[in-house]
Amino acid sequence: MSEHLPALLVVLPLLAAPLCLLLPRPAWLRAFASAIALACFAIALALLRHVLETGAWSYALGGWAAPLGIEFRVDVANAGVLATVALLAAVVLPCGLGAAAGHAIPAGRSHLFYAAFLLLLTGLLGVTITGDAFNVFVFLEISSLASYTLVSLGRSRRALRAAFSYLLMGTIGGTFILIGIGFLYLMTGTLNMADLAQRLPAVEQTRTVHAAFAFLTVGLAIKLAVFPLHQWLPNAYSFAPSTVSAFLAGTGTKVAYYLLLRFSFTVFGAAFVFGRLGLDLLLLPLSLAAMFIGAIAAINQTDLKRLLAYSSVSQVGYMTLGLSLASVTGLTGGLVHLFNHALIKGGLFLVVAALVARTGSSELADLHGIGRRMPITSAAFVLGGLGLIGVPATAGFVSKWYLVLAALESGGLLLAFAILASSLLAAIYVWRVVEIAYFRAPPEGAPRGEAPLDILVPACLLIGASLYFGLFTHWSVGVAARAARDLLGVGS
Amino acid sequence: MTFLSLWNYWAIVVLMMLGLYVMIARENLVKKMMGLNLFQVSVILFYVSIGKVAGGTAPILLEGQPDALYSNPLPHVLMLTAIVVGVSVTAVGLALVVRIHEAYGTTEEVELEKLDGTGA
Numbered sequence: 001m002s003e004h005l006p007a008l009l010v011v012l013p014l015l016a017a018p019l020c021l022l023l024p025r026p027a028w029l030r031a032f033a034s035a036i037a038l039a040c041f042a043i044a045l046a047l048l049r050h051v052l053e054t055g056a057w058s059y060a061l062g063g064w065a066a067p068l069g070i071e072f073r074v075d076v077a078n079a080g081v082l083a084t085v086a087l088l089a090a091v092v093l094p095c096g097l098g099a100a101a102g103h104a105i106p107a108g109r110s111h112l113f114y115a116a117f118l119l120l121l122t123g124l125l126g127v128t129i130t131g132d133a134f135n136v137f138v139f140l141e142i143s144s145l146a147s148y149t150l151v152s153l154g155r156s157r158r159a160l161r162a163a164f165s166y167l168l169m170g171t172i173g174g175t176f177i178l179i180g181i182g183f184l185y186l187m188t189g190t191l192n193m194a195d196l197a198q199r200l201p202a203v204e205q206t207r208t209v210h211a212a213f214a215f216l217t218v219g220l221a222i223k224l225a226v227f228p229l230h231q232w233l234p235n236a237y238s239f240a241p242s243t244v245s246a247f248l249a250g251t252g253t254k255v256a257y258y259l260l261l262r263f264s265f266t267v268f269g270a271a272f273v274f275g276r277l278g279l280d281l282l283l284l285p286l287s288l289a290a291m292f293i294g295a296i297a298a299i300n301q302t303d304l305k306r307l308l309a310y311s312s313v314s315q316v317g318y319m320t321l322g323l324s325l326a327s328v329t330g331l332t333g334g335l336v337h338l339f340n341h342a343l344i345k346g347g348l349f350l351v352v353a354a355l356v357a358r359t360g361s362s363e364l365a366d367l368h369g370i371g372r373r374m375p376i377t378s379a380a381f382v383l384g385g386l387g388l389i390g391v392p393a394t395a396g397f398v399s400k401w402y403l404v405l406a407a408l409e410s411g412g413l414l415l416a417f418a419i420l421a422s423s424l425l426a427a428i429y430v431w432r433v434v435e436i437a438y439f440r441a442p443p444e445g446a447p448r449g450e451a452p453l454d455i456l457v458p459a460c461l462l463i464g465a466s467l468y469f470g471l472f473t474h475w476s477v478g479v480a481a482r483a484a485r486d487l488l489g490v491g492s
Numbered sequence: 493m494t495f496l497s498l499w500n501y502w503a504i505v506v507l508m509m510l511g512l513y514v515m516i517a518r519e520n521l522v523k524k525m526m527g528l529n530l531f532q533v534s535v536i537l538f539y540v541s542i543g544k545v546a547g548g549t550a551p552i553l554l555e556g557q558p559d560a561l562y563s564n565p566l567p568h569v570l571m572l573t574a575i576v577v578g579v580s581v582t583a584v585g586l587a588l589v590v591r592i593h594e595a596y597g598t599t600e601e602v603e604l605e606k607l608d609g610t611g612a
Contacts, residue, residue, distance in 0.1 A: 134570055141577045148584055157595035158608055164588045168515060171528055171581050178535055178574060185567070186542050 002046075006059040006072040009043045009082065010126045010139075012036060017118040020111045030096040033114040037093045037121065041086035044125075048079040048479070058131070066131065067192035073131030077483035080335065081128045081258045084342050088250040089121045091458045095243045095350065105153055113153065120146035120247070124255050133181045133191045133267070136259065137174065140223070143255070144170045147248055151240040162235035169222055169232040176219030183212030184267075196267050204272050213277065216263055223256035226283075226320055227290035230313045234297075237309035242353030245305065249312055250346030254338045257319050261331070264323070265487040274326045283324035288418055290317030295425035299432065304352050304362040307429055308345065311388060314422065315341050318403060321419070325406045331484035332477065333402030339476050340395035340469060344387040347462030351381045354451035354459055364433065369442025371434075374450055378437050380463045385430035387466045390423045394470040398477065500541045508534035519601040521589045525582060532578045536571045543567035 016036040023029045051057055056075040060066060074082075097110050105113055123143025127136055148170065152163035185191055187208050188199040203209055218229075225233040233253075237245045264273045273279045294314030301307040315337070322334025354377045355370065356362050371378040387394040400419060407415040450456055469476045507530060514527025543564040551565040593599050596607050 134573075138573055138577070141581070145580055145584055148588070152588055152591065157592075160588055160592045160595055161604060161608070164521065164585070164592060167581065167585050167588065168524060168528060171585075172512075172515075172531070174577075175532055175535055179538065182535070182539055182542065182567075 005043055005047055006057065006074055006129055007061060009040055009047065010122055010129060012043070013040060013118045013122040013125065017115045017122065020115040020118065023111060026097065026110045029111055029114045030094065033118060034090065034094045036118060037086065037089040040121065040125065041083070041090040044079065044082040044086040047074050048083050051076055051079045052479070052482070067190050067195040070135050071131040071192055071194075072129050073194070074129060075483075076479060076486055077261065077335070078128045078258060080339065080479045080483055081254065082125060084254065084339050085121070085124050085128065085251045088247055088342055088346050091462055092243050092247045092346065092350070093117065095353065095455045095458050113150070116146045116149045117247075120150060124251055127255050128258055131193045133184060133193060133196065137178050137181060140177065141174050144174060147252060150244040151236045153241050153244070154239040155241070156239055158235070159239035162239040166232045166236045173219045173222030176215045176222070180212045180216030180219060183208050183215065187212070193262070193267050197269065200268065200272075204276070210277065213268055213273070217260070217279065220256050220260045220263070224253050224260060224320070225313060225316055227286050227293060227313065227317065230290070230294070230316070233313060234306055234309040237312065238303060238306040242305070242349060242356055246346045246349035246353065249308070249349055250342040253312070253316055254342055257316070257334070257338055261323060261487055270326055270488060280324040280326060283320055287317045287321040287324055290314060291321070291418070291422040292425065295422055295429065298429040299425065302364050304355070304364055304367065304433065305349070307433070308348055308352065311426065311429065312345060314426070315345070315388070318399070318419070322403055322406065325410055327406050327409060328481070328484045328488055328490060329402055329409055330406035331487060332481045333399055333406050335480035335483055336402060336476055337399035339480070340387070340399050340466060343395060343462050343466040343469065344384050347459055347466060348381065348384040348388070350455060350459035350462060351377055351384060354455045357451040357455055358449065364436050367436055368440040369437070371438035373442050373448045376450055376460070377456065380460050381437070382434055383467060384463045385433065387470065389426045389430055393467070395466040395476075396470070398470055398473050402477070501538070504534050504538045504541065507537065521592065521599040521601065525585045525589065528585065529578070529582060532574075532581070536574055536578070539567040539571045539574070
């Protein structure tokens with residue numbers, strides 16, 4: 001049994017998704033889907049422990065050996081991402097489809113929501129675990145199709161338009177990735193990533209390989225919402241049901257970031273990507289632009305969910321900044337930020353879900369004095385917000401610390417300054433919410449009381465975890481640093 | 493000469509750009525979906541095209557001819573999967589268009605923007 005864990009991780013949610021259609025009661029569905037997500041998390045943790053102890057684990061799917069068969073390859077880098085994705089699913093799914101979710105699913109149809117959610121989980125886990133380039137495309141499309149569906153379930157009719165433009169952008173991105181993979185196959189005759197990495201250096205001066213890299217990078221940049229390809233993200237996150245936003249914000253762009261790392265460092269190799277093609281020259285200015293423009297746009301929002309969505313654009317900028325520095329410290333910063341931001345932003349979107357459950361709105365204008373009406377929820381928001389800013393003793397501080405270190409290592413004093421300056425912008429948009437929540441009088445006769453426990457507990461759990469990983473960095477930074485060294489091929 | 497000998501790739505690029513252009517320039521959501529389909533089909537043609545070996549026959553084992561030349565079947569098989577993905581994307585996209593039409597009463601981008609009162 002245990003030798004099949006890598007396959008089980010993907011097969012379990014895949015088989016559970018259609019089973020959701022057979023369960024009659026929403027309560028059973030929620031318990032069932034949560035149990036599956038929890039099981040995935042347990043498997044991901046077991047995989048992470050295994051690769052930390054014994055190194056990379058190659059699993060031949062169906063017993064067909066790589067490079068001909070499809071290989072699932074688990075190493076420290078993707079085991080960490082797998083654990084993050086499964087953790088978010090295990091925390092978000094128990095919130096279920098209560099009043100908090102803000103969805104437009106008719107009663108009696110909630111089984112379809114859980115089925116789509118589990119398919120999304122399948123896709124994200126599959127993309128991360130696979131060692132086969134074409135398999136990446138297939139799983140990416142599974143996750144994308146499921147997320148278009150989930151985004152369209154939002155309460156407002158604008159969710160439909162957001163989902164439609166997300167579908168157009170996402171499919172262009174997916175098809176670009178497919179073209180890139182086609183070029184790679186054309187030049188090397190293989191689809192296995194390890195095999196590609198061996199055969200590419202012989203043909204890397206050809207224009208076809210350059211085009212392959214360009215298509216893959218642009219395609220992934222769309223999925224990752226790198227500025228200026230981020231237009232789909234704010235609409236999709238702000239109109240999707242709150243629980244879906246929480247999960248997507250924590251995992252969707254993160255998996256695309258992991259893929260960009262995998263293709264840049266494992267498949268093409270840092271020497272080719274950064275030395276010959278100079279991806280850093282393109283990615284660095286775009287990351288900086290994302291950090292500032294995302295944060296400035298967030299400051300100008302009047303809706304809390306939209307504010308958080310623009311803040312995500314800005315935080316993706318930090319991650320790609322770590323990538324563009326292409327050093328062990330930079331990648332460590334990027335990967336730690338992947339994990340920390342997943343906790344913080346997932347937690348914050350769940351906090352918004354809790355607020356919406358009581359007030360019925362995520363408009364800032366309707367949240368006056370919410371700090372007195374819902375003290376625990378508002379406190380959770382403040383703690384999560386401090387994480388976004390990167391105040392010491394929060395998880396956000398840890399990742400920004402490594403990014404600043406990496407910037408200083410590469411001699412970019414201005415760059416380090418830019419990271420700090422954009423954190424100040426984050427302080428402004430978080431402060432706007434705090435000011436409204438605590439320093440405005442609540443409207444007369446406004447109802448008091450916390451959100452239902454099934455949404456409050458997961459939200460506090462994620463925010464609490466983000467505080468824990470701000471103080472105890474042994475696990476998060478340890479795994480990220482080892483993953484960064486593996487990706488760059490530097491011995492530990 | 494190389495220009496003409498690569499005619500299949502040129503045809504694919506033209507098809508792809510047509511699809512992309514339709515997606516960007518057309519205001520009607522159904523037409524946007526058509527553009528998306530053109531775009532995806534061009535990639536399918538691209539893969540089928542790279543699997544062709546000059547002078548090769550269909551990759552079905554010919555008995556008694558060990559040195560027969562076959563086309564590469566792998567890209568074709570990959571495209572079976574890509575076609576399934578394309579059909580699913582089209583299905584989800586058209587389902588969304590139907591829902592948008594139910595909610596707004598139109599599928600024209602300009603009118604949708606007016607109804608929402610935004611440019612986004």
